[in-house]
Amino acid sequence: MTKVSLELGSGGRLMREFLAGKIVPAFRDPLLGELSDAAHLPGGIAFTTDSYVVDPLVFPGGDIGALAVNGTVNDLVVAGAEPRFLSLAFILEEGLETATLDRVIGSVRNAARRAGVRVVTGDTKVVRRGQGDKIYINTAGVGRTVARPRLDRVRKGDKLILTGTLGDHSLAVMLARGEFGLRSSVRSDCAPLLFLLPLWRAGARWMRDVTRGGLATVLSELAERLPCPVLIEEDKVPLSRPVRAASDLLGIDPLYMACEGKAVIVAPAAKAAALLARVRRHPLGRRAAVIGEVQGRVGRPGELLLRTSAGGLRLLEPLTSELLPRIC
Amino acid sequence: MCLAVPAKIVRLEAGGQGAASYMGSEVRANFSLVPQARPGDWVIIHAGFAISVVDAKEARATLRLFKEMAAAERR
Amino acid sequence: MKELRDPAALRGLLEDIRARAGRLRRTPRLMEVCGTHTMALFRSGLTPLLAEAGVEMVSGPGCPVCITPNAVHEAAIAAVTGAEGLTLAAFGDMTRVPTRRGSLQTAVPARGSRLRIVYSPEEALDEARREPGREVVFFGAGFETTIPAVAYTVKRAAAEGLRNFSVLPALWLVPPALKAVLDAREVAVDGFIYPGHVSAVIGAGPYEFAARDYGVPGAIAGFEPGDILLAVRSVLGQMAAGKPEVALEYGRAVAREGNAAARALMDEVLEPYDAVWRGLGKIPRSGLRFRPEYAGFDAGRRYAAAGGAEAAADMKGCRCGDVLRGAIRPESCRLFGKACRPDAPAGPCMVSYEGACLIHFKYGPAGRGRT
Numbered sequence: 001m002t003k004v005s006l007e008l009g010s011g012g013r014l015m016r017e018f019l020a021g022k023i024v025p026a027f028r029d030p031l032l033g034e035l036s037d038a039a040h041l042p043g044g045i046a047f048t049t050d051s052y053v054v055d056p057l058v059f060p061g062g063d064i065g066a067l068a069v070n071g072t073v074n075d076l077v078v079a080g081a082e083p084r085f086l087s088l089a090f091i092l093e094e095g096l097e098t099a100t101l102d103r104v105i106g107s108v109r110n111a112a113r114r115a116g117v118r119v120v121t122g123d124t125k126v127v128r129r130g131q132g133d134k135i136y137i138n139t140a141g142v143g144r145t146v147a148r149p150r151l152d153r154v155r156k157g158d159k160l161i162l163t164g165t166l167g168d169h170s171l172a173v174m175l176a177r178g179e180f181g182l183r184s185s186v187r188s189d190c191a192p193l194l195f196l197l198p199l200w201r202a203g204a205r206w207m208r209d210v211t212r213g214g215l216a217t218v219l220s221e222l223a224e225r226l227p228c229p230v231l232i233e234e235d236k237v238p239l240s241r242p243v244r245a246a247s248d249l250l251g252i253d254p255l256y257m258a259c260e261g262k263a264v265i266v267a268p269a270a271k272a273a274a275l276l277a278r279v280r281r282h283p284l285g286r287r288a289a290v291i292g293e294v295q296g297r298v299g300r301p302g303e304l305l306l307r308t309s310a311g312g313l314r315l316l317e318p319l320t321s322e323l324l325p326r327i328c
Numbered sequence: 329m330c331l332a333v334p335a336k337i338v339r340l341e342a343g344g345q346g347a348a349s350y351m352g353s354e355v356r357a358n359f360s361l362v363p364q365a366r367p368g369d370w371v372i373i374h375a376g377f378a379i380s381v382v383d384a385k386e387a388r389a390t391l392r393l394f395k396e397m398a399a400a401e402r403r
Numbered sequence: 404m405k406e407l408r409d410p411a412a413l414r415g416l417l418e419d420i421r422a423r424a425g426r427l428r429r430t431p432r433l434m435e436v437c438g439t440h441t442m443a444l445f446r447s448g449l450t451p452l453l454a455e456a457g458v459e460m461v462s463g464p465g466c467p468v469c470i471t472p473n474a475v476h477e478a479a480i481a482a483v484t485g486a487e488g489l490t491l492a493a494f495g496d497m498t499r500v501p502t503r504r505g506s507l508q509t510a511v512p513a514r515g516s517r518l519r520i521v522y523s524p525e526e527a528l529d530e531a532r533r534e535p536g537r538e539v540v541f542f543g544a545g546f547e548t549t550i551p552a553v554a555y556t557v558k559r560a561a562a563e564g565l566r567n568f569s570v571l572p573a574l575w576l577v578p579p580a581l582k583a584v585l586d587a588r589e590v591a592v593d594g595f596i597y598p599g600h601v602s603a604v605i606g607a608g609p610y611e612f613a614a615r616d617y618g619v620p621g622a623i624a625g626f627e628p629g630d631i632l633l634a635v636r637s638v639l640g641q642m643a644a645g646k647p648e649v650a651l652e653y654g655r656a657v658a659r660e661g662n663a664a665a666r667a668l669m670d671e672v673l674e675p676y677d678a679v680w681r682g683l684g685k686i687p688r689s690g691l692r693f694r695p696e697y698a699g700f701d702a703g704r705r706y707a708a709a710g711g712a713e714a715a716a717d718m719k720g721c722r723c724g725d726v727l728r729g730a731i732r733p734e735s736c737r738l739f740g741k742a743c744r745p746d747a748p749a750g751p752c753m754v755s756y757e758g759a760c761l762i763h764f765k766y767g768p769a770g771r772g773r774t
Contacts (some may be wrong), residue, residue, distance in 0.1 A: 005509055014746050180522040181356030181376060245351035249373075250522060251331045251756065310628040311410040312448010317765050320745035324495025325522050326756050327331055327375040327549060330439055330548035330600035334404075334656070358525055361551050361665040372603055372656045375494070375545075376523020377552040380603040380662055386654035391406050394629055398412035 011212025011258075012319035016221070037208065038079035040145050046081030048072060049140040057100065057134060059176035061168070061187030064135055065107035067260060071211070072141040073115045073192045078207040078263055080200055081143030083115060083192075088122035091136040094129045104135060115192040117141070147200035154205050156228050158294045159272035161265040163196070163279055164189065164287045166215055167243040167257030180250060180325055186242035191261035195282040202278065203271040209263045213319040214256040218264060220304045220318040229299030232292030232316075233307045250325035255306075255316065266294070332374035334382050337367045348373060407629030408447070416632040417456050423639040424457035432459045432591060433638055434729065436581060437598030438466035438757025439626055445762050447628040458635060461590060461729045462762075464580050465598055467544045468755035469727055470680045471573040473502045473717055475703075476751075479542045479571055480504045482706040486538060488515040492527035493542035495520045499754040501718055506754075524549075524556045531560070531568035540702045544573035548600040550691060551665035554672040557693070557700045569702035572692060574673065577601050578609040579689035580680065585617050587683075590729040594638035595621035596631065599653045606661025607649045620647035623657055672697050681717070681751070682724030723750035726759050733760040740764060 008014050024033055031039045038048035052068045062070075069086065076083040088108060092101065112119050172188040174180070196207065208218045215237070223230040239247075239254055247254050261284060267275045272290055279285035299305045304316045335348035335355060344360030348371060355373065362378045365371055370382035406412065424431055435441055441462045444450045453460055464470050480502065483491040491507065498507040498518065507518055521527055524541055531539040543553040553570060560568040577598060584592065597610055602623045613619045620641035624634035630653060637650040651659060669691070678690025693701045717723065721743070722736040733739050733752065743749035745761055752758035 003509070012746065179520075179526070181526070182353060182522075183355075184353035241352045245353035248333045249350060249353070249355060308446065308448040309408045309410070310413055310447035310449060312450075312452055314446065314448050315765070317745075324498065324520055326495045327522065327545070330437065330546065330598065332548070332600045332603075356523075358523070358552070358555065360555060361662060361668065363664055372600065374548050374600055375552050376525055377555070379548060379551065379600065379665060380656055380658070383655050383658070390630075390655055391404070394406040394409060394412045397415045398406070398409045401411040401415040 011217060016318070036079055036149065037075040038081055038141070038143070040079070040081070040148060044145045046076055046079055046143040046145050047140070048075040048079065049138065050075060051136065051138040053133065053136050054173060055133065056173075056176050057104065059173045059188055061172050062190035062260070063104060063107050064137060065104040066111040066190050068137040068139045069108055069111035069115060069117070070190050070192050070260060072139040073117060073194070074209040074261070074263070076141050076143040077193045077196055078209045080147035080149055081145050082197055083117045083141055083143045083194070085142040086112060086117050086119045087140040088119050089138040090122075090124045091132055092124065092126045093132040093134050094126055096134050101135070111192070115194060146197060149206045151206055151225055154226055154266050154294055155268070156294055156296050157269045158205065159267050159269055159290050160219070160230070160232065160292045160294075161267055161272065161276050161279060162210075162215065162237065162262065162289055162291045163193070163265070163285045164262050165238045165240045165243065166210065166259060166262065167247070167254040168240055169260040170257035171243055171246050182246060182249065184242035184245065186240065186246075189259050189261035191284055193261065193263055193284070195284060196263060196265070196279070199265060199275055199278065202275055204265050204267055204275060206266040207263050210259045212258050214254070214258060215264065216253075216255040216304065216316045217318040220316060222266075223304040224302050226294060227301055228294055228296050229301060229303040229305060230292065231295050231298060231305045231307060234309045236289050236291045238287040238289050251327070252325060256319045269293075330374055332372045332379065334370050335373050337365060337369050337371060340365075340367055348378070404627055407627035409629070413628055413632060416629065416636060417452055420453070420458060420632065420636050420639060421456035423636065423643060427639070427642060430457055430459050431593045431639060431642060432461060433594045433596055433635060434461050434463045434584070434590070434592045435596040435631075436463035436465045436577065437596075437601065438462070438469070438755065439600075440465075440596055440598065440624065440631060441759060441762055442757045443626050443628065443631060445765075449628055449631065453635065458639070461592070462759045463584065463595075463729065464680065464683060464727050465546070465577065466752070466755050466757045466759075467546055467549075467573065467575060468496045468500060469723060469751040469758050470575060470682065471500075471544055471751070472679055472681045473500070475571070475573045476500045476507075477502045477504050478703060478706055480507055480510045482540050482571065482702060483507065483512045483516050483518055484510050485513060485706070486516060487513045488536070489513070489538040489540060490517055490519050490527070490530055491540050491542060492519045492521045492530065494544065496755045497542050497544050499748065500751045501748050501754070524552050528556045528559060528565075528568060531565050532563070535567060537567060539568050540706070541568070541570045542573070543570040546575050546577055546598070546601050547604045547669075548598075550574050550673070551604060551662075551668050554668045557672050557697055558668065560700060561697060569700050569705055571702040571706070574691040575678065575680070576675065576689050576691065578605070578612070579686050580683060581610070581613060583683050583686045583689070584728065585613065585619065587728065592619060593642060594619060596634050596638070597621050597623040597649070599623055599625045599630070599657060602653070602657045602661065604662050604665045606657070607651055607659045608661075610649045614647035614649055618647050622650040622652045625653035625656060680727075682727035718749040721750035723752040723760070726752050733763040736760070
């Protein structure tokens, strides 16, 4: 008898197999079959949903309330939609302090205001103590379609723009648990990516926010759907000092660490410089960089390759297991 | 088999405890295995324990060697 | 230390290595003993570059996750599933090894029990101090680098009279295993890249038998790409000169005599015994167990009954043992990439970050993707 393991939810291969093997065939809907961040419905409406669980609820740079808004907002933005409306559903554990709930509601309100979205419907359920962990949130988002990502137009020579440093969210949450005796100034990058919306008009072909599974997982999935390999350069990938330090100390690869306010953009070579400049003008995009390209010089179709600092090449796989600190 | 990093001791407390700094982050560690170490020294930290004191002279010599090799290669 | 990753310096070193390898009669085969070296070689992309320069690298038995037999992993699972109100603390990569009882990650703990991933053994000791009513078992796995830390926690627990703390020992010694690899003659090893951080504790002396009795050269290496290339260059130099020794190419972190304080602590708490390694079998004096005065802290004794058979079987078809000896490459195992993948591993070498199978799977066969 097989049982659901934590890995199924870690955003890696197991989850993709679950979606492709169980969810897609169960409904056979062309809109669902695209498995994009949001579905573009008839009438120029985009629709998405996401659930949020995080321990601890509050961490440097954010909390579960801010995550629940920004995560759904970002799913709409990278699918080519301007976020407009959100639903907000809570599953609360009996015994939760109301002050905690108030704090979370306050941060949902602030985040929604910042992102310019209205919370217009919702639901609340309470489960017995021990049957849930304090607060779970689900949000659905509705937006106005401004562009359709065009994977079919991605060409050899197209550039990959990463909008900032990797792994800050992952690390902030890990350290907020007080584990591993590590302290640093790291803060979650949890933020709305609305400033990327105008990039669609300026020539961006495709975007994806870098969440669970990290950059390597996002780009492996991209590479699998393209006719030519994707190459990124280790030296060009921006990292904050706390993330560099933690990755050395705990042996965790930043390429697989989650963000909550970063995206990767595919841009035509001719427009890449202009798009990069636009991203960098925004405070959230100051450390953006061109980190690689879709190319035909090395590798085979479907592959994601990394040019290492030492000059070697290595194949990157999607995340296959939960990130664990290791000593060896 | 043994992931470890060089970090600089920032604090030594009673009972062998203390903290070291690595790239601006602070990591708690146990210094009982390197009784000769003093704050400001660099140590190799593995699984929360300092296992050796870095020899600054040797470290500088290695750095110098690599700088020279890089320069020779670029000429 | 980014100088040690400088591509120009590495190119220069690789050219030197190519020239030295070219002067030897056959392609030199070097064993990097330590899994962290295997990892560093693949992550930095050096393995194919070294192959191109005429040096063949084979992985050695230096991965504690991999060489710990299933019986020990099963004892850990038995402890957390069989006893209530217990914390099993373990290093991250020890938790995914598949056994007939599943893995620590998939095992459902008994009521009130839990699995906790720690970075330092002291985190486990702290929990035992904080919660006197809770049994805390630390799955103490590792080589000489980690062993002093494990010995430290047990000595502290004894001094503080902590009766709710114990250690499930899986403590392995590198030099006896290298002797076993040489004695088996299954793999012709021309030289060793010795593990830098193990050496920080034991020093250079314990490897000298390889040069003296077997004529096999070697060098102690650090973990930056430049460190490893320096050690490879040194070994090729020893081969050419016909003067095998234990060269120290990681002098900034390793003293020739090692760390005496750490060794004294190991010696005070632990004693050697003839341990069974996965793949290598029983090796004389290759493992450490608690001395009689500390035997009360041995979780193996507390939970062995639940752990069951002495010789817990490996998963069917798994050839991790052969991979660990360097007898076959991971790709030669019938399960590799098919019935055994990182998300559904059949053996520990596909689990550990430094397991040869996982590394080969993740980073591809050498040269893949190169033009």
